[in-house]
Structure formats: C-alpha cells, structure tokens
Amino acid sequence: MPELPDVEGFRRTLASCAQGHRIERVEVADPAVLRGVTAQRLKRELEGRRFAAPRRHGKWLIAPAGGPTLILHFGMTGGLVCRSEGDPPERFGRVVLTLDDGHQLRYHDQRKLRGLWLATTDADVDRILGEQGPDALSLGRAELDSLLEGRRGRVKATLTDQSVVAGLGNLLGDEILWRARVHPKSRTSDLGPDELRRLHTALRGVLSTSVRAGQVPPRASWLTGHRDDPDPHCPRCGRPLRRGKIAGRTSTWCPRCQPEHS
Numbered sequence: 001m002p003e004l005p006d007v008e009g010f011r012r013t014l015a016s017c018a019q020g021h022r023i024e025r026v027e028v029a030d031p032a033v034l035r036g037v038t039a040q041r042l043k044r045e046l047e048g049r050r051f052a053a054p055r056r057h058g059k060w061l062i063a064p065a066g067g068p069t070l071i072l073h074f075g076m077t078g079g080l081v082c083r084s085e086g087d088p089p090e091r092f093g094r095v096v097l098t099l100d101d102g103h104q105l106r107y108h109d110q111r112k113l114r115g116l117w118l119a120t121t122d123a124d125v126d127r128i129l130g131e132q133g134p135d136a137l138s139l140g141r142a143e144l145d146s147l148l149e150g151r152r153g154r155v156k157a158t159l160t161d162q163s164v165v166a167g168l169g170n171l172l173g174d175e176i177l178w179r180a181r182v183h184p185k186s187r188t189s190d191l192g193p194d195e196l197r198r199l200h201t202a203l204r205g206v207l208s209t210s211v212r213a214g215q216v217p218p219r220a221s222w223l224t225g226h227r228d229d230p231d232p233h234c235p236r237c238g239r240p241l242r243r244g245k246i247a248g249r250t251s252t253w254c255p256r257c258q259p260e261h262s
Contacts, residue, residue: 002074004058004136004167004207009214010072010080011056014063017082018051018097018105023065025098033094033107033115036128042118046070046097057135058166062125068118071128075113081106136167137207141200148188148196155191155199156184157247170249171216171224176202178223178236183258184251190261227252 002010023046028039049065056062061072061080072080081090083104090108095116097105107116119125134143147165151158158164160173168176177184179202182195191199210216218225223241226232232241234254243252 001076001169001171002059002078003169003172003216004056005172005210005213006079006215007056007059007061007074007167008137008211010061010074011054012214013080013082014051014054014061014105017103018063018099019053020050021103022050022100023047023097024100025096027096027098028094029096030094030112032112033109035115035117037116037118042095042116045118057129058132058162059169060129060132060166068120069125071117071119071125072107073114073117075109075111075115077111078107078109078114081108131163132166133162133164134166136165136172136203137211139165139200139203141197144200144203145196148191151188153188154184154246155182155186155188156251158188160247160249170251171227172206172210174227174252175206175216175223178253178258179206181257183260184246184253185260223252223254 026043026046028034028042031039034042045068046065049067052064052066054061054063059073063070083106085098085102085104090106092108092110093106094109095107117128119128133147148158156173156177159176160168160170176199180195180198182199216224221235223235226235226241233239234241234257237254237256239254239256241252242255243250
C-alpha cells in the first residue's frame with residue numbers, strides 16, 4: 001500500500017516528468033477513479049495548462065496546474081509513472097496525461113479505492129484533504145510528544161491515524177514500533193520518556209531510509225523484510241514474529257523485542 005515514501009516518489013516522478021510542461025491531452029480510461037469531477041470537466045480544465053511544482057502532504061499528492069489543482073490519492077494499489085507516448089499501456093491504467101514533449105503521466109490502480117480530484121481554490125484543496133495531522137517527515141521530537149500527549153488509544157492506531165500524523169500506514173507503523181521496541185497495543189498515554197525518545201528516533205530513521213528508497217524497503221535487517229514470510233522470525237533476536245489485528249489492520253511484532261505490558 002502506498003505510504004509517505006511511495007507518495008514522495010510519485011511527487012518526484014511528477015516533478016521530473018511534468019513540471020513546467022503543458023498538458024496536451026487528458027484521457028480517462030476508467031472514470032471510476034474520478035472523485036467529484038467528470039472526465040469531460042477534467043479534460044476541459046487541464047488541457048492547455050502547465051504543471052507547477054507539486055507538493056505532498058502525508059499520503060496526498062497536490063499538483064497545481066496554473067489555476068486548477070490536481071489532487072491524487074493512491075489508496076491501496078495506486079501508482080504514478082512517467083512513460084513515452086509510444087510505450088505499452090499500464091495493466092491497470094486509468095488516466096493518462098500527455099505532455100507537450102511526448103511524455104505521459106499515467107495513473108494506474110487495480111482496486112480503485114481512492115483516485116483523482118480537481119480543486120479550483122485553496123479551500124477546495126483543504127476540503128478534499130480533510131482533517132490531516134502534520135506530515136510525518138516534518139515532525140520534531142517535541143511536536144511528536146505533544147501530538148501523543150494525553151491520547152488514550154493504542155499507539156499503533158494513533159500513529160496511523162491520519163488526523164494525528166499524516167503519512168504513516170501499516171508497514172511504517174510496524175517498522176517504527178519494532179525499531180523502538182514498543183508493543184503496538186501499548187496505550188499511547190502509558191509511553192514513558194525513553195519510549196517516546198526511541199519512537200521519534202525510529203520514526204526519523206525509518207522515514208529517512210524509506211524516502212530515499214521510494215518505499216518501505218523489504219530489507220533482511222528490517223521487520224518489513226520478514227512480515228510476509230510463511231514462518232516469520234525477528235531479524236534482531238531470531239524469535240518467531242506474531243501477527244494480530246489492531247485497529248482493523250493486520251500488525252506484526254516481536255513478542256520478545258516488544259513485550260506487552262499489563
């Protein structure tokens with residue numbers, strides 16, 4: 001599932017492929033990915049416009065186009081690629097923007113859980129994004145402590161709540177908590193100073209490496225590299241990993257490295 005590092009990679013793709021270029025043609029192969037805008041209006045509003053510098057907030061990609069703003073969310077299976085006009089189509093290609101130099105921005109998505117919006121004002125952008133916490137990549141230690149202070153829910157659910165911290169999903173949440181040696185079911189309000197310090201250090205380290213890789217990397221030394229193994233073991237201590245549902249999502253943790261406190 002695309003999380004902050006993936007969307008940052010899509011932002012770079014859009015910037016390198018399309019920033020400053022004129023949109024010559026908009027083709028919608030599947031209008032089911034359009035949210036609050038018709039294919040006809042998307043075509044009318046975007047064709048002839050030029051993309052300015054895109055930005056990202058959490059899992060959202062915001063692409064101003066000299067008036068309207070294209071907003072993308074990638075849901076569980078979405079992605080954005082830059083191709084030449086003659087390249088074979090993407091398997092689950094939904095929308096194609098052809099640029100003045102012959103390149104194409106192609107939005108693909110198998111499950112079509114989110115999609116594309118078009119905003120005309122800054123207020124529209126804010127309304128579409130909804131209630132978002134600060135971007136996870138921007139968080140300093142004091143700000144993270146302040147965000148978590150007084151919250152009574154489980155720490156995994158809190159970290160992946162986009163209204164608290166924007167950009168963290170299931171993979172990042174599990175990896176950060178494993179590195180911080182914090183059980184995902186721990187009460188956020190019960191975290192002590194050492195746990196909060198380890199949590200922020202892990203968040204910064206995991207995000208830094210993941211953003212460079214353009215994804216949460218499935219490295220052998222990372223929890224992420226083993227969570228889908230048939231018989232997963234902790235890469236740190238070698239003990240069997242455990243799986244369970246937390247806030248409706250399957251979580252993975254090491255019961256030895258991340259002991260659950262009563």
